[in-house]
Structures are given as C-alpha cells and as structure tokens.
Amino acid sequence: MAQAPVRVLIVGASVAGLALARALRLAGLRPTVVEKLPPSVVAGAGIFLPGNAIRALRELGLDGPLRPLGAVIRHQRFLDSAGRQLCAVDLDQLWDGVGECRALPRADLHRVLLTGAGGEVRHDTEVCDLEVGDETTKVAFGDGSYAEYDLVVGADGRRSTVRQLAGLGGAAHPVGQIVYRSVVSGGPEITEWTGLLGQRAGIVVMPMGYGRLYCYADEALPAGSAPPADPLVRLRDLFGEYGHPVPAVLEAVEKVQVAVTDEVELSAWSRGNVVLVGDAAHATAPTLSQGAAMALEDALVLAEMVRTRSSIAEALAGYESRRRPRTQWVLDRTRDRDHTRDVSPALRDPLLRSRGSTIFQEHYRLLIDPV
Ligand SMILES: Cc1cc2nc3c(=O)[nH]c(=O)nc-3n(C[C@H](O)[C@H](O)[C@H](O)COP(=O)(O)OP(=O)(O)OC[C@H]3O[C@@H](n4cnc5c(N)ncnc54)[C@H](O)[C@@H]3O)c2cc1C
Numbered sequence: 040m041a042q043a044p045v046r047v048l049i050v051g052a053s054v055a056g057l058a059l060a061r062a063l064r065l066a067g068l069r070p071t072v073v074e075k076l077p078p079s080v081v082a083g084a085g086i087f088l089p090g091n092a093i094r095a096l097r098e099l100g101l102d103g104p105l106r107p108l109g110a111v112i113r114h115q116r117f118l119d120s121a122g123r124q125l126c127a128v129d130l131d132q133l134w135d136g137v138g139e140c141r142a143l144p145r146a147d148l149h150r151v152l153l154t155g156a157g158g159e160v161r162h163d164t165e166v167c168d169l170e171v172g173d174e175t176t177k178v179a180f181g182d183g184s185y186a187e188y189d190l191v192v193g194a195d196g197r198r199s200t201v202r203q204l205a206g207l208g209g210a211a212h213p214v215g216q217i218v219y220r221s222v223v224s225g226g227p228e229i230t231e232w233t234g235l236l237g238q239r240a241g242i243v244v245m246p247m248g249y250g251r252l253y254c255y256a257d258e259a260l261p262a263g264s265a266p267p268a269d270p271l272v273r274l275r276d277l278f279g280e281y282g283h284p285v286p287a288v289l290e291a292v293e294k295v296q297v298a299v300t301d302e303v304e305l306s307a308w309s310r311g312n313v314v315l316v317g318d319a320a321h322a323t324a325p326t327l328s329q330g331a332a333m334a335l336e337d338a339l340v341l342a343e344m345v346r347t348r349s350s351i352a353e354a355l356a357g358y359e360s361r362r363r364p365r366t367q368w369v370l371d372r373t374r375d376r377d378h379t380r381d382v383s384p385a386l387r388d389p390l391l392r393s394r395g396s397t398i399f400q401e402h403y404r405l406l407i408d409p410v
Pocket residue numbers: 050051052053054055056073074075076085086087088092164165166167194195196197199200201218220298300316317318319325328329330331332334
C-alpha cells in the first residue's frame with residue numbers, strides 16, 4: 040500500500056487476531072492487539088487441525104514451534120454406533136503436499152500464536168463502542184479511554200461486538216447442536232481419529248500425545264435448546280451404549296465442557312475501515328474442523344491485501360472477494376454433513392460403507408488448493 044495504515048487495532052487475541060498480528064508484523068506494521076479476557080484464562084479442550092491449517096501456520100513461520108506439540112493424525116475411521124467400521128479416510132493422501140493433520144491442546148496452539156504475534160497483547164481490555172468515520176474509526180474501551188485507528192479488525196469471535204457495533208450483523212444463529220468436549224488422561228489406547236456415528240448424535244476420539252485423548256461429541260436438538268445441567272451425565276446417557284472404544288473413554292472422562300454451536304453468515308464483512316476476520320465473519324458448526332484453518336487463512340490474505348493494495352478500501356474488498364468462496368464452501372459442506380444426522384442409520388450406513396471415503400474427502404476438495 041502506498042501509504043500503509045499506521046494505526047491498526049485488532050480486537051480479540053485468539054486464533055484469528057494473533058495470526059493476523061503476526062502476518063501484519065511480517066508485513067512491517069505494528070498493530071495494537073486488545074483482548075477482553077485476562078491472561079490467566081487458558082483455553083481448554085483440544086483442537087483438530089486439518090492440513091490446510093498447518094499450511095497456513097507454515098506460511099506464518101509457526102510450523103516449527105508447533106511440530107513437537109500434540110499428535111499427527113494419519114487416518115479418520117468412521118464407525119457405526121456399535122463400533123463397526125463404515126469407512127476410513129487416509130489423511131496423508133488427502134492432504135498430500137499441503138500439511139499433516141494434527142490434534143493438540145488448544146492452550147498449546149494459543150501459546151504458539153501468542154509468542155508468534157511478536158508484540159504486546161493488551162489483556163483485560165474490551166472494545167465497547169465504535170464511531171466509524173470516513174478515514175478513521177474512533178474506538179471506546181472498557182476502561183473509559185478512546186483512541187483513533189486507520190484500520191479496525193474485529194477478530195472477536197462468533198458473538199462479535201465489533202460486528203454489531205459496525206452494523207455488519209447481529210447475533211449468531213444457533214444451529215441446533217450441543218457440543219461436549221473433554222481432554223482425557225488414562226483412557227484406552229487410541230492411535231487414530233475415531234468417530235462413531237449414531238442418529239442425531241456422534242462422538243469422536245483422537246490422540247493428542249503423552250497418553251491424552253481429545254473427546255468431542257455432539258447431539259442435534261431443536262435450535263435454541265439449552266445445554267444440559269450436568270453435561271457429564273448427559274454424555275454418558277447419550278453414548279453409554281456405543282461400541283468400543285467409547286465405554287472406556289467415558290469411564291475416563293472427568294470434566295466436560297459444553298457449548299451451543301451457532302453460525303454467522305453476513306452480506307458484507309467490512310464497513311468503512313472496519314473489517315471482520317475468523318468466526319466474527321463466518322462461524323460455522325465445528326463439523327469439518329475448519330474454524331482455525333479459515334481464521335489463519337483470513338489473516339494471511341488480509342495482511343497480503345493490506346501490503347499490496349493501494350488503499351484500505353481496495354484491500355478490504357480484495358480480502359473479502361478472495362476469502363468468500365472458501366468460507367462459503369465450508370459453510371455449505373458443514374450444513375450438508377449436518378443434515379445427514381437426520382437420515383436413519385439403516386439408510387446412511389450402507390451408503391457410507393460403499394462411498395463414505397469419497398464423500399468425506401470431497402468435503403475438503405476446494406481447500407486443498409492454495410489460499
Ligand atoms: C465446540 C467447538 C469445537 C471446535 N473444534 C474445532 C476444531 O477441532 N478445529 C478447528 O479448526 N476449529 C474448531 N472450532 C472452531 C474454532 O474454535 C474457531 O473457528 C476459532 O476459535 C475461531 O477463532 P477466532 O479467533 O475467530 O475467534 P475466537 O476463538 O472466538 O476468539 C475471539 C476472541 O475475541 C475476544 N473478544 C470478544 N469480544 C471482545 C471485545 N469486545 N473486546 C476485546 N476482545 C474481545 C474473546 O475473548 C476471544 O479471545 C470449534 C468450535 C467449537 C465451538
């Protein structure tokens with residue numbers, strides 16, 4: 040950009056915000072990053088990163104610090120609820136030349152991104168108001184202070200305040216899915232991503248290294264349903280009758296995090312010099328495990344646009360038009376896959392036995408291509 044934006048504010052220090060901070064720093068800018076939570080809040084549970092997330096981390100120069108963390112996942116095995124194999128996906132083959140797939144504690148990914156951001160993150164700092172102007176945006180913080188910026192980036196997640204304040208969209212829409220997550224130590228030995236599919240419910244277990252397992256389960260319920268009062272009891276009720284290895288995993292589960300999933304679909308991602316990245320712009324249910332990958336790719340593309348386009352307006356337009364086809368693909372495929380929850384296993388399972396591997400690989404086809 041002829042005149043690079045000097046004052047850049049990134050709101051949110053999670054995957055999208057920290058990755059963008061690094062990408063902009065590599066492009067020679069010095070963004071300010073604010074995060075409403077204190078530094079003592081550590082992300083729980085695990086995360087599964089498919090090959091395109093690892094490619095984006097490599098492009099950010101962060102694959103080195105990531106390599107010793109978690110476990111490389113080479114296969115996905117899809118089983119019926121009794122534990123009989125329906126199909127398998129060879130992930131090394133699917134993501135050949137892109138990146139290996141990895142499962143790791145979320146806190147480890149966060150640490151890598153936080154170190155990589157290469158500058159101070161102002162924790163305990165919440166954005167409360169925006170005045171979007173023609174050239175600059177005035178931002179009000181929770182401590183009563185104000186500052187003006189040439190570019191404001193909402194990396195503040197699916198319930199984004201920036202999205203609301205900039206008039207880009209309202210609340211996220213619940214998709215009718217409740218998700219249970221747990222990190223398990225001392226469970227059975229599991230070496231691959233193993234998913235057991237029931238009707239309107241499923242459970243996935245994968246290794247995260249050092250004997251830890253990441254357990255992820257979901258159930259489809261009418262949109263707006265409240266999470267259960269005791270998620271551990273509900274998890275055991277839902278999956279207690281499932282086949283191997285689920286009973287041994289449930290036996291080892293001690294703590295469960297529960298979340299209601301929702302999605303964000305917007306007609307525009309920017310207004311004036313305010314733009315959204317990551318879940319704030321395009322959250323989906325986590326079915327394809329593409330949330331982090333999309334956030335990381337957003338960061339790379341937005342930084343490239345800021346570096347190469349002649350104005351903020353051109354950079355933001357270029358960013359959105361390059362990113363939309365991929366995020367729309369993820370949203371559409373996620374909805375496709377989630378709709379199959381309503382199909383009875385009697386109809387679904389024969390199809391998955393004969394064509395499951397092809398169907399599941401097809402969901403990632405567009406994402407194999409470079410960003
Ligand atoms: C149950 C579940 C399981 C998932 N599993 C996977 C998976 O296995 N693989 C995968 O790739 N993705 C997964 N995802 C998706 C993934 O977690 C998200 O896509 C990813 O975290 C998006 O990152 P983000 O930085 O855009 O938003 P977030 O991670 O939501 O971060 C937003 C940040 O902004 C901060 N913030 C919010 N408001 C303000 C404010 N006003 N001022 C300052 N700071 C603010 C928040 O505190 C937070 O730190 C899952 C999601 C869910 C719900």
